[in-house]
Amino acid sequence: MPSLPQDEIYCYGPLLHTVQMAKIYQDSKTFVDMSLKDTPDNTMKKFNEFMETYNQEPTPEQVLDFVKSSFSDRGSEFQPFTPPDWKENPRFLDLIKDPALRQWGADLNSLWHILGRKMIDDVKENPDKYSIIYVPNHVIVPGGRFLEFYYWDSYWIVRGLLYSEMYATAKGMLENFLHIVNTFGLIPNGGRIYYSGRSQPPLLTGMVKSYVDFSKDFEFAVRNVDVLEKEFNYWMENHMIEVDGHKLYRYIEKTTGPRPESYREDVETAEEYKTNEEKENCYSELKAAAESGMDFSSRWFIDENGTNEGGLKHLKTRSIIPVELNAILYWNARLIAEFYLLAKNSVKAKEFDDKAQEIYEAVQAVLWNQEDGIWYDYDTINKKPRKYFVPTNLAPLWTKCFDLTKSQEISDSVVEYLVNKTKVDEYPGGVPNTLNPTGEQWDFPNVWPPMQYILIKALENLNTEESKALAEKWATRWVTSNFKAYMDENGRHMYEKYNAEQFGGHGGGGEYEVQLGFGWSNGVDIEFLVQYGNKISNSN
Numbered sequence: 378m379p380s381l382p383q384d385e386i387y388c389y390g391p392l393l394h395t396v397q398m399a400k401i402y403q404d405s406k407t408f409v410d411m412s413l414k415d416t417p418d419n420t421m422k423k424f425n426e427f428m429e430t431y432n433q434e435p436t437p438e439q440v441l442d443f444v445k446s447s448f449s450d451r452g453s454e455f456q457p458f459t460p461p462d463w464k465e466n467p468r469f470l471d472l473i474k475d476p477a478l479r480q481w482g483a484d485l486n487s488l489w490h491i492l493g494r495k496m497i498d499d500v501k502e503n504p505d506k507y508s509i510i511y512v513p514n515h516v517i518v519p520g521g522r523f524l525e526f527y528y529w530d531s532y533w534i535v536r537g538l539l540y541s542e543m544y545a546t547a548k549g550m551l552e553n554f555l556h557i558v559n560t561f562g563l564i565p566n567g568g569r570i571y572y573s574g575r576s577q578p579p580l581l582t583g584m585v586k587s588y589v590d591f592s593k594d595f596e597f598a599v600r601n602v603d604v605l606e607k608e609f610n611y612w613m614e615n616h617m618i619e620v621d622g623h624k625l626y627r628y629i630e631k632t633t634g635p636r637p638e639s640y641r642e643d644v645e646t647a648e649e650y651k652t653n654e655e656k657e658n659c660y661s662e663l664k665a666a667a668e669s670g671m672d673f674s675s676r677w678f679i680d681e682n683g684t685n686e687g688g689l690k691h692l693k694t695r696s697i698i699p700v701e702l703n704a705i706l707y708w709n710a711r712l713i714a715e716f717y718l719l720a721k722n723s724v725k726a727k728e729f730d731d732k733a734q735e736i737y738e739a740v741q742a743v744l745w746n747q748e749d750g751i752w753y754d755y756d757t758i759n760k761k762p763r764k765y766f767v768p769t770n771l772a773p774l775w776t777k778c779f780d781l782t783k784s785q786e787i788s789d790s791v792v793e794y795l796v797n798k799t800k801v802d803e804y805p806g807g808v809p810n811t812l813n814p815t816g817e818q819w820d821f822p823n824v825w826p827p828m829q830y831i832l833i834k835a836l837e838n839l840n841t842e843e844s845k846a847l848a849e850k851w852a853t854r855w856v857t858s859n860f861k862a863y864m865d866e867n868g869r870h871m872y873e874k875y876n877a878e879q880f881g882g883h884g885g886g887g888e889y890e891v892q893l894g895f896g897w898s899n900g901v902d903i904e905f906l907v908q909y910g911n912k913i914s915n916s917n
C-alpha cells in the first residue's frame with residue numbers, strides 16, 4: 378500500500394496518539410472517521426502550535442476543542458442516496474410461504490436503502506482530507522459504527538443484493554474491489570486508509586462467482602480474472618507458513634503501532650509489556666486477529682499450557698493455521714482456474730488447478746483430524762491440532778475442499794461431532810462461535826451470521842440425509858430466531874451478532890456495543906428465506 382499524506386493523521390504519529398489517548402470519544406473509531414477541514418500539512422502545523430501552547434500536555438477539553446476546529450463530523454463524506462436498481466418486490470418474496478416472514482423479507486429488502494452509501498465528489502477531488510478510501514461506485518455497508526465497506530461482510534451483502542435483483546449495485550461493489558486490488562495490491566479490512574495494512578478472509582473471487590452465477594455475465598469473470606490472480610498472489614506471498622513441507626496460510630499484519638480505530642484499547646492491552654518490541658508484538662497479534670474477521674476470540678489464544686484459555690495477552694494469531702483461510706484459498710484457486718478456462722487460457726487454468734490441488738493436500742495432511750473426523754486449526758508453536766469447536770472447522774465442506782466420494786463417511790463423523798461430541802445443536806439461538814465464554818465478541822455465547830451460513834452450506838454440500846436434515850433444522854431455527862429478535866418490543870432491528878442461549882436474543886461483549894443494520898445478517902437471512910421459506914412458518 379503506497380504511503381499517503383494523511384497517514385500521519387489517521388494511521389500513526391503524535392496527533393493520533395494525543396487525540397485517542399485523551400479519551401474524548403467513547404468509541405475510538407469516531408475520531409479516525411472524521412474528515413479534515415484543511416490539508417494534512419496545515420493540520421499538522423496547527424497541531425504542533427496547539428501542543429506548544431499547552432506545553433505538550435493539553436487537557437481532554439482542549440484536545441476536543443482542537444478536534445472540533447480542525448475536523449468535520451464523521452459521516453460528512455457521504456451524501457443521501459438510494460441505490461438506483463432497488464426494487465420494491467424482488468421475486469424472492471414469492472418463495473416465502475408465511476405472510477409474516479414474507480413481510481419481514483420485504484423489510485430486509487428495504488434495508489438496502491438505509492445501508493447504501495455514496496461519496497461526495499470532494500472525496501475524489503481531495504482524497505488527502507479523508508480517511509475513507511475513494512471508490513468509484515456506491516456501496517452497501519454493514520451499518521451502525523461501520524460506515525464504510527468491510528471486505529468479508531461484502532460476500533454476504535453481495536449475495537443478498539443478488540437475491541434482491543440489485544445486479545448493478547452488486548457489480549459496482551465488485552468493480553470497487555477490483556479497482557482497489559489494482560491500486561493497493563490487496564483489499565483492506567475495510568474502506569479506510571487505517572485498515573490498509575491488513576485484509577480480511579479473501580472472498581472477492583467467491584463474490585465474482587456469485588455475481589456470474591446469478592447474472593450469467595461470464596465476460597465479467599473473463600475480463601477480471603487477472604486481477605483475481607493478483608489478489609491471490611498477495612495472499613500466497615504474504616501469508617505463507619510451512620508445516621512438515623506443506624505450504625499453508627495464516628493471518629498476519631506487518632505495520633507497526635496499535636490499530637488506529639481502537640488505539641487506546643490496544644495501548645491499554647499492551648501496557649503490561651515493558652519493551653517496545655514486546656508491545657509491537659502484541660499490536661501485531663491484535664491486528665492479525667482483526668485480519669481474520671474474528672476480533673477477538675479465544676480461537677487465537679495460546680496460553681503457557683498450549684490451551685485456548687487466557688485473554689488478549691495470549692493472542693498468538695500468527696502462529697495458528699486457520700482452517701477457513703486455507704479452505705477459501707483452495708476455493709479461490711479452483712475458481713480462478715474455472716475463469717481462466719472460460720477465457721480459453723488452458724495453461725493458466727492448469728496452473729491454478731495445480732495450486733488448488735497443492736492446498737487441498739496440505740489441508741488434508743495438516744488440518745484434517747482422522748480421529749475426530751473433522752478439520753482443526755493447527756498450533757505451530759506446540760505443533761498440535763487445536764481441538765476446539767469453531768464453526769470454521771467445517772469450512773472445507775463449504776468450499777468443497779474435501780473428497781466428494783467420501784461424503785457419507787465424512788457426514789457421519791461431522792454430524793456426530795456437532796450433535797454428540799460438541800453438542801452445538803442444543804442451543805436455541807444458533808451455533809455459538811466457540812464454547813469458551815471469555816467476554817470477547819467472537820466467543821460463547823455469541824452467534825455470527827456468516828458462521829451460520831458456513832455451517833449450513835457445509836452440511837448442504839455433504840448432501841446426505843442426516844446432513845441435509847440438520848442444515849434445514851439450523852436454517853429454520855436461525856431465520857425464526859432472527860425474526861423474533863426483529864419483532865422485539867424495542868424496535869425493528871437486525872443485529873450484527875446474536876445469542877446462542879436465547880431464541881430471539883442478540884449478542885454483546887467485546888470492545889464496542891452490538892451494532893444494528895446489519896449487512897451480513899440481512900444477506901444471510903434473505904438467502905435462507907429463499908432456500909427454505911417455502912417450508913418455514915413463523916410458529917416453527
Ligand SMILES: OC[C@H]1O[C@H](O[C@H]2O[C@H](CO)[C@@H](O)[C@H](O)[C@H]2O)[C@H](O)[C@@H](O)[C@@H]1O
Pocket residue numbers: 406519523527528529530566567636638639667668669670671672673873
Ligand atoms: O473496530 C474494531 C474492529 O471492528 C471491525 O470488526 C468487526 O466488524 C466488522 C464489520 O462488521 C467485521 O468484519 C469483523 O468481523 C468484526 O469483528 C473491524 O473489521 C476490525 O478490524 C476492527 O478492529
